[in-house]
Amino acid sequence: xxxxxxxGHQQALFTALADPMRRNLLLHLAEHSPKxxxxxxxxxxxxxxxxxxxxxxxxxxxxxxxxxxGRDKRYILTPEPLTELEQWIKNIxxxxxxxxxxxxxxxxxxxxx
Numbered sequence: 001x002x003x004x005x006x007x008g009h010q011q012a013l014f015t016a017l018a019d020p021m022r023r024n025l026l027l028h029l030a031e032h033s034p035k036x037x038x039x040x041x042x043x044x045x046x047x048x049x050x051x052x053x054x055x056x057x058x059x060x061x062x063x064x065x066x067x068x069x070g071r072d073k074r075y076i077l078t079p080e081p082l083t084e085l086e087q088w089i090k091n092i093x094x095x096x097x098x099x100x101x102x103x104x105x106x107x108x109x110x111x112x113x
Contacts, residue, residue: 009061009062009081009084010084010085010088012060012061012062013061013062013063013081013082013084013085014085015057015061016057016058016060016061016063017061017085019054019057021044021046021054022054022057022058024044025040025044025051025054025055025058026058026063026064026077028040028043029064029075029076029077030077030079033074033075033076033077034067034069034074034075034076035074035075036072036073036074036075037051037052037055037073037075040055040075055075058075059075061081062078062080062081063077063078063079063081063082064076064077064078065078
């Protein structure tokens with residue numbers, strides 16, 4: 001049987017990715033990291049404090065890391081946790097493929113009778 005249970009750290013990833021602003025921040029960091037919260041806030045219609053709250057959620061999920069550079073904290077995308085979610089999604093797909101295959105076999109068997 002394919003394992004599809006969501007572990008605690010996966011739940012943190014889903015929570016982080018559930019918000020459109022956080023997904024947008026990830027895309028922005030993918031193209032332009034490292035960036036400070038102040039630099040990021042210049043590109044969005046929310047305050048620096050709002051950006052920091054989103055970055056904290058992303059950091060908790062392991063999707064960004066913070067590097068101290070002088071007085072600045074720079075945020076950098078860390079996409080590695082997405083690989084685990086990708087595998088989880090593939091496992092769900094495998095379950096559905098298996099179920100559809102069994103349904104197809106059942107229907108073909110019924111038609112031949």
